Amino acid sequence: MIAQFAQLTPLLIIVFAALLLLVITLWKRNSPARLRDIPALTRLYRVLGLSIEDGSRLHISLGHGSLLDARGGSALAGLATLRIVAEKTSVSDMPAVASSGDAVLGLLSQDTVQAGYQAASVEEFYSHTAGRVTGLTPIGFAAGAMHISRNEKVSTTIMLGHFGAEAALIADASDRDSIPMIGASDNLSGQAVLFANTQDELIGEELFAAGAYLGAGTAHLASLTVQDVLRWLVIAALVGGAAIKFLGTI
Amino acid sequence: MRVITAVIAIATGVLILFGYFFEAFAPIQTLLLNWAVILAGVAVLVGIFNLFTVHMDKIRRGEKGGVYSALLIIGLAATLFFGILLRPQHSIMQMVLNGIIVPTEAALMGILTISLLYAAIRLLRRRTDLMGVIFLITAALLFLGSATLPFGDIPIVGTLIRPWVSQIWALGGARGILIGVALGTLTTGLRVLFGIDRPYGGQ
Numbered sequence: 001m002i003a004q005f006a007q008l009t010p011l012l013i014i015v016f017a018a019l020l021l022l023v024i025t026l027w028k029r030n031s032p033a034r035l036r037d038i039p040a041l042t043r044l045y046r047v048l049g050l051s052i053e054d055g056s057r058l059h060i061s062l063g064h065g066s067l068l069d070a071r072g073g074s075a076l077a078g079l080a081t082l083r084i085v086a087e088k089t090s091v092s093d094m095p096a097v098a099s100s101g102d103a104v105l106g107l108l109s110q111d112t113v114q115a116g117y118q119a120a121s122v123e124e125f126y127s128h129t130a131g132r133v134t135g136l137t138p139i140g141f142a143a144g145a146m147h148i149s150r151n152e153k154v155s156t157t158i159m160l161g162h163f164g165a166e167a168a169l170i171a172d173a174s175d176r177d178s179i180p181m182i183g184a185s186d187n188l189s190g191q192a193v194l195f196a197n198t199q200d201e202l203i204g205e206e207l208f209a210a211g212a213y214l215g216a217g218t219a220h221l222a223s224l225t226v227q228d229v230l231r232w233l234v235i236a237a238l239v240g241g242a243a244i245k246f247l248g249t250i
Numbered sequence: 251m252r253v254i255t256a257v258i259a260i261a262t263g264v265l266i267l268f269g270y271f272f273e274a275f276a277p278i279q280t281l282l283l284n285w286a287v288i289l290a291g292v293a294v295l296v297g298i299f300n301l302f303t304v305h306m307d308k309i310r311r312g313e314k315g316g317v318y319s320a321l322l323i324i325g326l327a328a329t330l331f332f333g334i335l336l337r338p339q340h341s342i343m344q345m346v347l348n349g350i351i352v353p354t355e356a357a358l359m360g361i362l363t364i365s366l367l368y369a370a371i372r373l374l375r376r377r378t379d380l381m382g383v384i385f386l387i388t389a390a391l392l393f394l395g396s397a398t399l400p401f402g403d404i405p406i407v408g409t410l411i412r413p414w415v416s417q418i419w420a421l422g423g424a425r426g427i428l429i430g431v432a433l434g435t436l437t438t439g440l441r442v443l444f445g446i447d448r449p450y451g452g453q
Binding site for chain 1: 267270271283286287289290293294295296297298300301303304307313314315318355358359361362365366368369370372373376377381385424426427428429430431433434435436437438439440441442443444446447448449450
């Protein structure tokens with residue numbers, strides 16, 4: 001009985017999170033968004049507008065996370081951000097360009113950019129070269145992506161997805177051309193590298209908050225609330241577990 | 251069309267999720283995952299075609315770095331042609347792999363080491379806040395504590411401070427970050443499962 005319950009616990013957590021997400025999405029539909037200040041995401045919002053005004057391009061790098069494994073979450077978060085960026089920059093002379101190190105992710109990035117163009121009613125300007133697969137190994141991907149910032153009049157490099165230490169190559173290329181960077185990774189090595197290379201850091205789950213800060217919709221705002229609720233539950237479980245263990249040893 | 255793709259994506263996601271918890275759904279989950287692997291293989295071919303068209307465009311427009319694009323396309327075409335003709339196990343193909351591809355990636359790994367070191371030096375110029383200082387001091391302590399030195403471990407740093415920092419502070423912090431990432435992944439996955447985020451087209 002206990003073993004069965006333990007096996008179903010993850011499903012129960014998923015169902016609980018799903019219900020919470022639905023309820024909070026409906027609840028937040030008419031209430032204004034209140035978000036804490038994350039400097040990197042505030043800057044991301046600002047560079048979106050600036051890139052259109054100064055006729056420069058944004059380079060969104062989605063990393064090399066495969067959607068067939070656990071790294072897909074960060075890739076999906078990157079795609080959600082790309083969708084908004086593509087829509088807002090599609091009318092620019094220099095629309096955003098996305099790079100990825102996974103073939104499936106590359107296909108989805110093209111689809112996402114195209115959806116952004118459709119939403120802005122400028123689908124005729126869409127080019128499939130806006131979503132690129134720059135390499136299929138981490139280093140190969142970085143080697144291909146680092147040249148985009150250098151050669152294509154990029155004003156800001158945005159890295160959201162799964163990156164390891166190879167993120168330093170892209171960051172270094174951006175830095176040589178004085179191109180500001182905003183970056184977040186679900187990988188600890190990648191996070192350390194991006195922390196050292198960016199002006200404002202995005203740590204841990206802040207990667208998944210980009211959509212909410214760029215105005216992706218109520219569901220993204222609700223996601224943040226669900227994450228907060230679940231985080232407090234995890235904290236309570238950890239502290240409670242430690243207390244029970246401590247009391248048990250007395 | 252978009253409704254149909256959304257229905258297919260959501261149904262597939264739910265069936266694969268159920269496969270993890272209920273035995274009855276396990277064969278369907280395996281079947282769907284096998285299909286996904288085959289489709290991912292096809293996507294690699296599409297990705298290579300995309301790489302080819304991007305670099306062909308660069309050459310045609312005479313963009314900066316067009317020479318490198320030409321080299322990439324020649325390399326790509328030659329590898330594909332000889333790979334199909336000779337098979338990947340052939341000694342010449344192995345020589346190409348071991349003599350060109352592996353050393354090139356190794357060289358990039360070497361550059362990566364320098365880039366990381368340079369990033370650490372630049373860190374204080376970029377951010378002179380408390381977090382930046384803590385980051386650098388921690389990295390320096392762990393580096394000194396882990397370095398192989400002719401006289402063995404540095405007293406206290408190697409034997410006491412490094413294990414204390416890496417196994418208590420760093421491990422605790424890493425777990426906290428990973429829990430946050432897991433929660434973010436969960437809510438992102440749910441949004442896709444509900445069809446709120448549709449990376450497969452439209453929103």
